[in-house]
Amino acid sequence: MTKEVKVPEGVTIETPEPEKKNSDSLSERPADIRRNFEVDPNLPQIVFPHYINNKKDMLSCLLMRPDGSCYKEDQIPKDTNHPVYRDIQRQFSEWELMVNTDRQIHIMDAGKKNAEALDKDTAQKKQRSDLWEAKQEFLKLPCMNLPENKAFKREVRKSQTVIGATAFAIAAILKEHENE
């Protein structure tokens, strides 16, 4: 059932425009893939062109020679006077460039994450062995065998940082000198 409402004079109600899809959502865009372009088979094939800066005015791609060897072409300006960009533009749509750029960002993020995790693993292992090494040195000190330093000796063992262990080792050394 349709209801009619009277609006004040001079006021209009317009039907809203259909909501626009988020332009960042590449997966929902219609695929715009270049298919009909001419290529010179003697020239290197352009592989995986993508933007390399936020401004999206520089590109990078791989160039594969007819013999199969590859090299990376970096810093290609988005300038139709540049021969490589001209060829990229002929063979790839903007949509394809954006998809590749997204893929590249994802690959770089994953690599960064892995490198960080590896660094963390190495750092954790080093922290464990550094703490052990420091504590062993402190526990070997002759002053650690004094009965009055027993509490400090236990604190050295309990410490979870090298600095903490060092503080209690120094306290034990000072206690020994107090007695002299």
Added chain:
Amino acid sequence: MSEPTKGFICAATLSYAYYEGMITMIESLKDEIPDAQVAVFTHEEWVEDEHRHLFDHLFTPVPVHNRTKLWALDKTPFDITCYIDVDCHVIDPGLNDIFDELTDDCDIMMSENRPYNSKVVYFQDADQNNGVARELEHFNEEHIALAKAGLAHKFRWHCGFFVYRKNDTTDKVWSEWVRLYRLHNETPDQSGMDIYPKSLAYWDTFAFWRLLHESNLDIKIKRIPNDAKYHFVTGYRDNELKYGTKKSVLHYTIPPEYVKETTIHETGLDTTCGSFDVLK
């Protein structure tokens, strides 16, 4: 019926760094639990008179091997034994409660690995990955997804600290552990690794995993309740520990360079693992 005997065992062989670690570990244990019974497996030539008072039982000669512990487990003089790695410090007498944790319905109680704090936890055998066995990374989301989907194996148990009852089953478990470790490391081209990643051969944790995975022994094994209280590895998050409880053991890593520097070098001896056949 008499009370079962209870005590700790540890092994320090192949590298003198382990012996030094063992001395500080036992000193810390006896400082916290003065009447703790300790059985030690080490080389006679390393034992100094000033340390003998720390050892209630001393076993020599023993294999010049970095996994002598596997060989030692069935030789424990105690009815209930707590095995402890030598790169640990005991920091609270609460450790003594470990013997009460071993309930009648199980033979072995262990602590669990925390993937975020372990080098290798997940791996795939060749059948799970198109013929290529590989280690997986605990920080790689795709690898974790494989583990969650049941397409990878996981080392559940940490083998650096556990408590067990001496009986026929555990005796068989320990000798099988030695057999598998030797199979992985002493067969030509590591063919004993079968469908598993060869890079895992060095780890006793892997041999233990395989034992549980393939053996038909009726092994009753459980997780130690509040395991972080008894075995807190440096790097664990503090919230691993139940509120109101104290850490009783801190576990570290002896710097590998120092282990290497103080390793026994003899002709015919593998300097990484040593040999189960050479006793000292």
